[in-house]
Amino acid sequence: MLKMSNVAKIYVTDTVKTQALRSFDLEIEAGEFVSVVGPSGSGKTTFLNIAGLLEDYSEGNYYLNNQDVTKLTDTQKSRLRNEQIGFIFQSFNLIPELNLFDNVEMPLRYRSFSAKERQRRVIDALTKVGLANRKSHYPQQLSGGQQQRVAIARALAGSPSFLLADEPTGNLDSNMADGIMSLLKDINASGTCILMVTHDLEQAHLADRIIEIKDGVLTEGIPSQNVVA
């Protein structure tokens, strides 16, 4: 489903070249749950941005559902993100002026769904995260855990091939975090592939596979306790 070969990322400024990610190969199958761990500044977010087509890579090839994304235009990448990738952000990134319904509906408006189809998908997604009855509320009327559930509903509403979760529990207390992890496990159990960046080793172990990134080097396997911040 996701195949990267010899992918590397180098940031170039006027005087400095920084190797953010060294060349790596990675393959993730449909339905997998993969955690990405590593200390701050190790390149986790860069990796997530590349996987989510949010940022270009400097070298290598990346196939998403057998489609080479290297030469896609910005508009084609936008469409691919919209249709195949669901994003869950650490700080939820909900739009405060919009109620839950409109927040979840927002990415669907970039597709050719009818208003009725959009409504059905929004209600389905909000039902999955247990917040359908609060669809007219605004984000600031919800707890952090509930806001992240709305963000998950927004990610699910477009029926993506996989979810990219960037520290999904980073801003939550442990009870709320457990709830979110349980929800992600359920989503994964229903067949959606998840790629999750986390600081939390315990949560990382809930995944099928763990990838460690340290100093821009990506390695497969279970990291030692002292590697993770």
Place this chain on the structure above:
Amino acid sequence: MKDLKPIIKSLIREKTGPLLLLLQIAVTYTVLVNAVFMLLQKHEEIHVSSGLAESELFWFQMSLHGEPEEMKASLFRDLEAIKSLDTVKNAVTLNSIPFSEWGVGHEIRLDRNAEGFITKAAFYTGSHDAAETLGLKLIAGQGFELSDERRLFDFGLDTPSGIVISKALAEQLYPLDWQQVLGKTVYLNEDAQVVKGVVEHLIGPWSYWENSNYNVLFSTATVSSEVFLMIRIQGESAKQSMQDVMRIVMQEPNRTVDHLEMLTESRASAYRSQVAAYSTLKAVVIGLALITMLGVFGQARFAILKRRKQIGTRRALGASRIAIVRYYLLENAVINLIGIALGMVLAIVANNLLISHFNLLPVPSIYLFYGSVIIFGAGTLAVVQPAIRAASISPSEATRSV
């Protein structure tokens, strides 16, 4: 247009920012529409057609001495001598000079016994060929013949001698069909006069007077110790013509001459303060429009750029660059349209206040339309650059932690 509903919802939710922008647009609209209308009115006033061959005319005031008959003889002797000059096309005496601010006015009635009057008008009285000399265009009826000319020591306008009036005055007297005025008797104060002809334009002595286009011309040369002479030049050199004329008039002992000037100079002088006010108002309007555009630009830019994270999130969730530009243009259009609608109401209210307090004309509705188009265009133009800049925000902004 799928974005319209959420845009309206979020604007209602956000309130303060959009409201400030909206008020700015509304106030600008109000001020601009009224100020531009005033500017155009002022422009029209300053550039009003005088009906005169201004660039070919100069005038002066000169003294006459001796007994009345001596003064009369001296005046017409000099006039004949001036007319015979190669550099002069014609010369006439007039009681008053356009733009000079020296003149006499009458109340005009169509019925001698009517209470009140229809309007007031200024009058020029002088040589029978004054109309031709001034360059006036006769558009109905007839002008004066030599036989119509009287030469008096007082105004003597109570004697029916026939008058020529300006079309503007004719229209004021007979609004439905101004040509009906021909052959009709009008009353200047109490004195009856028959209208012989109508000239297309004739400006009055007072440029600032609201009735400056209402004027009456008599064929009566009045002789007094100070007279005005109007000279139409022949050829290209006004200076030469002036020198030639002065050489003749200054042959008379004790003769004094005052105000020797081209009619174009008189016009410039009469409108100097109005031109200054017009230029100042124009500068203020342009400055205000620029400041407002910068304000709208700044507000739009701030409103967009404070939402960097939100824009990054939209991009991450699938919005193309075009979709981002479209979103912010549409949002701005909504604010603009509401601002213009509010501005339209304010403009009408402000205009009504100006009408009641300063006797101004009502702003025609076409100005409201043009104002809307200009403000909408300027507002849209101001937001294009910030919107394009917003579209260039990377989708990776969504995952940035600060």
